[in-house]
Amino acid sequence: MIVIREKSAFLIYPNSFLNSLLMCGIVGYTGPREAYPIVINGLKRLEYRGYDSTGVALLNGGLKVYKKKGRVADLENFIIGENLHSNIGIGHTRWATHGEPNDRNAHPHTSASGKLAMIHNGIIENYAQIKKELLNKGYHFTSDTDTEVLLNFIEDIKNNNECNLEEAVRVALKRITGAYCILLIDEDTPDTIIAARKGSPLVIGVGKGEHFLGSDATPMLEYTKEVVYVNDYELAIVKPDELILKNLGNEKITPFVTKLDMELAAIEKGGYDHFMLKEIFEQPSTIYDCLRGRLDAAAGQIKMSGVDNNIEAFKNASRIIIVACGTSWHAGLVAEYVIEELCRIPVEVEYASEFRYRNPIINKGDIILAISQSGETADTLVAIENAKKQGAIIFGIVNVVGSSIARMSDGGAYTHAGPEIGVASTKAFTGQLAVLMMMALQIGKVRGTITNKLFSQLLFELDAVPEKVEALLKNADQLKMIAEKYKDATDALFLGRGYNFPIALEGALKLKEISYIHAEGYPAAEMKHGPIALVTEILPVVFVATKDSYHEKIISNMQEIKARRGKVIAIITEGDEVTPTLADDVFFVPPAHEIMAPLLSCVPLQLLSYYMGVAKGVDVDKPRNLAKSVTVE
Numbered sequence: 220m221i222v223i224r225e226k227s228a229f230l231i232y233p234n235s236f237l238n239s240l241l242m243c244g245i246v247g248y249t250g251p252r253e254a255y256p257i258v259i260n261g262l263k264r265l266e267y268r269g270y271d272s273t274g275v276a277l278l279n280g281g282l283k284v285y286k287k288k289g290r291v292a293d294l295e296n297f298i299i300g301e302n303l304h305s306n307i308g309i310g311h312t313r314w315a316t317h318g319e320p321n322d323r324n325a326h327p328h329t330s331a332s333g334k335l336a337m338i339h340n341g342i343i344e345n346y347a348q349i350k351k352e353l354l355n356k357g358y359h360f361t362s363d364t365d366t367e368v369l370l371n372f373i374e375d376i377k378n379n380n381e382c383n384l385e386e387a388v389r390v391a392l393k394r395i396t397g398a399y400c401i402l403l404i405d406e407d408t409p410d411t412i413i414a415a416r417k418g419s420p421l422v423i424g425v426g427k428g429e430h431f432l433g434s435d436a437t438p439m440l441e442y443t444k445e446v447v448y449v450n451d452y453e454l455a456i457v458k459p460d461e462l463i464l465k466n467l468g469n470e471k472i473t474p475f476v477t478k479l480d481m482e483l484a485a486i487e488k489g490g491y492d493h494f495m496l497k498e499i500f501e502q503p504s505t506i507y508d509c510l511r512g513r514l515d516a517a518a519g520q521i522k523m524s525g526v527d528n529n530i531e532a533f534k535n536a537s538r539i540i541i542v543a544c545g546t547s548w549h550a551g552l553v554a555e556y557v558i559e560e561l562c563r564i565p566v567e568v569e570y571a572s573e574f575r576y577r578n579p580i581i582n583k584g585d586i587i588l589a590i591s592q593s594g595e596t597a598d599t600l601v602a603i604e605n606a607k608k609q610g611a612i613i614f615g616i617v618n619v620v621g622s623s624i625a626r627m628s629d630g631g632a633y634t635h636a637g638p639e640i641g642v643a644s645t646k647a648f649t650g651q652l653a654v655l656m657m658m659a660l661q662i663g664k665v666r667g668t669i670t671n672k673l674f675s676q677l678l679f680e681l682d683a684v685p686e687k688v689e690a691l692l693k694n695a696d697q698l699k700m701i702a703e704k705y706k707d708a709t710d711a712l713f714l715g716r717g718y719n720f721p722i723a724l725e726g727a728l729k730l731k732e733i734s735y736i737h738a739e740g741y742p743a744a745e746m747k748h749g750p751i752a753l754v755t756e757i758l759p760v761v762f763v764a765t766k767d768s769y770h771e772k773i774i775s776n777m778q779e780i781k782a783r784r785g786k787v788i789a790i791i792t793e794g795d796e797v798t799p800t801l802a803d804d805v806f807f808v809p810p811a812h813e814i815m816a817p818l819l820s821c822v823p824l825q826l827l828s829y830y831m832g833v834a835k836g837v838d839v840d841k842p843r844n845l846a847k848s849v850t851v852e
């Protein structure tokens with residue numbers, strides 16, 4: 220019996236230790252349709268997860284595997300003219316960790332017998348030991364990957380134990396350590412895909428007489444919105460008209476089917492040149508979606524089930540430790556300023572990659588806030604796993620529904636920004652800020668550390684953010700002109716104070732990752748302690764200088780730069796008449812309470828980095844060396 224479960228706020232899932240994850244794209248299909256078009260188009264939708272190399276495996280009177288270094292389009296060209304008829308197929312896009320990106324390390328891998336093909340997302344930590352055992356048995360390997368080792372380990376068990384493939388997979392998975400999501404096909408069972416996961420995501424789409432598999436739901440959305448999230452240590456035997464789910468103890472598990480409300484259009488570019496630009500312009504609606512059903516300014520209330528269900532813990536919290544990476548870490552820094560101001564709870568913001576390796580002090584009453592767009596960032600996963608072992612409560616702020624951090628958290632809140640395809644995080648960032656603002660307001664109210672007057676004022680301020688973002692986006696072309704002017708810069712500085720200091724850091728990161736221009740973010744007042752030595756007449760200095768309690772001081776910092784003939788670009792508030800007399804270029808944002816300023820001031824910086832990247836001919840959706848959810852140790 221299959222239970223239909225509507226999308227929920229933040230279901231608590233039992234979950235196990237998760238180690239480092241590869242982040243690759245995985246697609247599978249079995250059913251009456253031609254498999255190749257489904258698999259290859261599915262890979263295109265997942266290419267943002269990694270695109271060093273790619274490959275497909277089909278069964279059509281025998282196993283056929285096509286794979287090569289490069290992107291999905293390169294693979295398509297590589298196999299033009301081949302007989303690709305098959306009703307079953309698996310496909311993979313890779314972001315390399317074991318073995319450099321090349322043809323032979325691309326997935327799928329085939330077993331020694333040539334009858335099995337497998338794709339894998341994850342890292343097998345004890346693969347060297349297993350490889351040694353297999354080499355001693357006379358096995359040869361064509362690649363440097365852990366995946367090929369696992370596949371031959373499975374085949375070796377199947378041959379020596381004279382068991383079926385399913386049983387061999389179960390035995391092998393109990394022997395290995397590390398993280399995996401694997402799909403296997405076998406010439407001897409030409410309609411069946413065997414899949415399993417631990418630590419790497421796996422979703423199975425349920426169709427009529429057909430099944431789809433993927434690292435997330437995007438490859439299957441155009442075919443079905445009924446999906447099963449496979450949990451760790453579960454194994455799936457997938458046939459066109461049958462889905463059997465078991466644990467590694469060979470006990471059957473009832474699959475829970477979740478109905479998704481993601482639309483396919485949401486993952487198309489929607490007429491924009493790049494996903495990044497589309498996602499920047501989606502922010503009025505994504506911020507609105509994040510607030511919808513939670514913020515009711517007129518009624519003067521916020522309803523967040525994840526927070527409300529844990530409100531006592533927040534009310535009595537002695538400290539909040541925020542763990543995150545990259546842009547999500549910048550959201551955490553904004554949260555530190557806002558939560559300490561409104562809730563009077565000490566907040567520490569930790570880089571997850573540092574927090575997981577040092578020996579942090581975690582006290583009873585500490586709440587760990589994990590912020591992550593993908594919900595699959597290994598450093599953040601392990602950081603909260605370690606904290607959980609020390610008794611901390613984990614609260615996740617995540618964008619991808621059903622992701623590993625969501626499942627590992629004791630409670631949480633989704634940012635509801637929809638799939639973020641561009642590698643640079645934009646709409647997910649403002650979604651994180653919107654959630655954090657609501658949390659701070661709700662907790663401050665419960666703790667009595669915020670007056671009713673300020674609470675109500677900030678509710679209306681937050682409620683007005685989507686409209687204000689919509690308004691400032693209308694002037695996006697001004698940033699295109701500024702970008703053209705400074706596109707040949709080799710360095711840039713981003714300066715801000717108070718709530719805008721984290722936005723200066725975020726602006727610098729955006730410029731680095733999208734235009735490859737070196738950029739640094741600094742507290743504006745810190746310039747005099749050294750960095751001002753960098754100022755020359757060709758160095759662009761971006762000030763995030765919206766009207767706030769620091770405004771006069773940041774004007775002085777601007778004057779210090781101008782005195783040294785630096786170029787000043789300033790993000791300022793409509794009505795500011797002083798800054799335009801100082802700055803070389805300005806961009807106005809609508810007035811807002813200083814606490815809400817980050818939700819507005821970050822948007823022009825997103826656009827500035829986008830237009831500078833485009834002006835420099837960068838593939839802004841897939842910048843070099845990066846991938847969407849950078850989830851390797």
Ligand code: AGP
Pocket residue numbers: 544545546547590591592593594595596599642643644645732847848849
């Ligand atoms: C942001 O633009 C970057 N792509 C990157 O810093 C990202 O924020 C970081 O890898 C964290 O990812 P997460 O939010 O999915 O955990």
